[in-house]
Amino acid sequence: MFNGFTDETVDFMWGIRFNNEKPWFEAHKQTYLTHFYQPMRELEEELYGWFAEQRPKLPLRGRVSRIYRDARRLHGRGPYKDCLWLSVEAPAESVWVSQPTFWFELGPEEWSYGLGYYSATPATMMKLRARMERDPRVMEKLTRGLDRQTEFSLEGEPYKRPKEGAPSPLLARWYEKKSFSIGHYEKLDEILFSRALVDRLKTGFAFLLPYYDYFVTLDGDPDPRDGR
Template identity: 40%
Template sequence: MSETDFRGFSPETQAFLMELTFNNERPWFNAHKDWFERALNVPFKTLADQTLALMRQKFPNENFYVHVSRIYRDARRLFGRGPYKDHLWFTLQKDSPKSVGPVFWFEIDAFSWSWGVGHWEATPRHGDVTRRRIREDPKSFLKIVHAVEKLGDYSLSGEPYKRPKGDVGPELNPWYNRRRISVSFDRDYGGALYDEALPQQLLERFTKLMPLYRFLLEVHEEVKSELLLEEQQAVFGDEE
């Protein structure tokens, strides 16, 4: 193992984030920067880079990029909070670190860590296309749901509609009647988090979530195509 390989997080990681939660101010942070680098920042960035490398190797045609969050909050949006985030995350997405399509993600805070896949910036049109695709081929989407279920306890997030959009059966209704779809797997400190094999484990878990990611990506690409066509028609009008 080289010095740049991921070696696992440690109890120090949780201890730092807990202390930061109660001491979220610049003097404390500046006095503990070495602790931040050692316990959180370096292993976190290493995990992100190695997970990206493994995903690119496994899926060379997906064109993945990584976006790593910074510990510093935007000074314009503190809203009475301290200047530092009490959690970090990274996302893997197609084509650009700043793309707005579906993402794989990993997150760590003072109490737990989690990973998953979802589309956090989905619009009402994304919801329309998602529901239409589920209606057109419910059996295929049910296979995607079952693949998620095989990974163990998970949380399905995304605000449910106050009035359901339809009934596609008890297994699919929780997915069908949401404004957006995101799946997360939440874990306590310890176990795989402290294991140097975590990048490989994330690769294996993201691989099993790839059918859901590709479904969400197809929805996103369809919405982009529709919007582009509408823009072209607005500029050039309908051609004879």
């Protein structure tokens, strides 16, 4: 059961940021396992169980990220990350790309959670635009719901030239995105150190479930490029 992160969690994140080398990590590995990885795993297990209850027919899986960076992509950085995240998503060959993903991330300065793609494919975004053009009403309703609340905001890298053809001004913002997420970002605060975080995340994810239901089926839509 998740009972919150600890001061040692925060100390470790700052420690690995400024001491990103194997000897320091090995000397503090037990702190990492006890105060960072283990509570993150407990939080993931609780959230995965909740998602499985909400959508019992969906093939979801939960996972916690590794602290080790890919050795092929260090680019002058140390071998360890100073953050961890958990995710719940449908199994896919390219996780975070072809399927929308729920996430929670904790770093030394900020925590965040939400729903989105790490890098949606051009085909996924084309299918999203085509679906909105066929029937804009569903996405207009979801967009109005997003505008009425303050927990989440639409984020994502924009196209250099926004796509044209939005069926209404309300949907134009989606045509600007190469990829997107609907997320909440906040400085570290007391909620991280208690079970109140579980309820906060469940409440937010409950709001995002209808958005997930809409996005997760995009891969099954016809490719707009076919037949042209």
